[in-house]
Amino acid sequence: MVSDGSWRFDRMVDVQSDPYLLDHVVEGQPVFPAAYLVGLMTQSAHRVLPRCQVLGVRNVRFVQAARFKDRQALQFSVTAECVEPDRIAVGISSSMDPPRAGFPRIHRTHASGDVRMGERVEQPARFQRLDFSGASDYAELYRLPREIQHGPAFLAGLRYRRPAPDQLLAVVAPPGRSELGWQPDPDAPGWPATLLNAILHVAFSLGVLARERTVLPLELASGELHAIPRGEVQVFARRTAAEEGKQTFHVASWDTQGRPVALFRGFAVQEVP
Incomplete structure (x- = not known):
C-alpha cells in the first residue's frame, strides 16, 4: 500500500x-x-x-x-x-x-x-583478482559456531584465507552455484538478499574465529552496493574494533574484473553470553 x-x-x-x-x-x-x-x-x-x-x-x-x-x-x-x-x-x-x-x-x-x-554511477575497476589456490575450504567456517546451521540456500562461501588475526579474505558465489546469479529476476526492486548475506557472512565468520564464540548481528553504520555481478565475488573483512563482547568490521567486495561490488562500514556483532 x-x-x-x-x-x-x-x-x-x-x-x-x-x-x-x-x-x-x-x-x-x-x-x-x-x-x-x-x-x-x-x-x-x-x-x-x-x-x-x-x-x-x-x-x-x-x-x-x-x-x-x-x-x-x-x-x-x-x-x-x-x-x-x-x-x-x-x-x-x-x-x-x-x-x-x-x-x-x-x-x-x-x-x-x-x-x-x-542515480547509481558506474565504478571503474580498482581491485586486483586474488590468487586463492591452496586456500582453505569455506565449509569449515559454516560449521562454526555449532549453534548456527546453514543449509544449501546459504552455502555461498567457496574458499578463504586468514592473512592476519583481524582479517579474512574469501571467495563467494551464488548458493548452489546457480546459473541465475545472485538476483534471478533482474527487474526485482532493491538489493538481492543472497548477495548481502554472502558478503556480510565473511565478517560474521571472522567474528566467530576471533573469539570462538557465537555472535549475532547488532548494527550496520552504512552500506553501499555498486553492482550486482552474476558470478564469484571476492570479499575482504577487517575487524576495526572489539570491546565488551562487541566486534565491529569493515567489509569490501569486488567482482572478477576488479570492479567494486559492495562496501559495508561499521558492521557490528554481539557475542552471545
Missing part, C-alpha cells in the same frame, strides 16, 4: 511459505537472516521512489531476531516513509498469535534504518 510518500507491506511468513528459513537455524529455531532484513529495507524504499535506485543504507539497527518457534507464522510489517527527497526511513516488525486465546497478539520490532536513493 503506497500513499503520500509512505509504503506499508504486510505478509504472513512461515517455513512453508519461505522454506529457505529451514536452511538458517539458530539454536534449533529457524531465524529470518539479518541480511534479508536489509534486503527488505531496500525493496520497500524502491517501492516509495520507483524511479530512483538504491545507493546505500545507513544507521541500520538489528533490534530483535525474528524466530519461527514451533514453525509458528509471523505477520511481517514493513513501513517506509520518504523523510527527505533522497532518504527513506524503514522499520520492520512482526506480530504473532498469543500462546493462549484471549491474550493480545505479540508484537516485536526487528530492524530499522535509512535508505539513500538516487
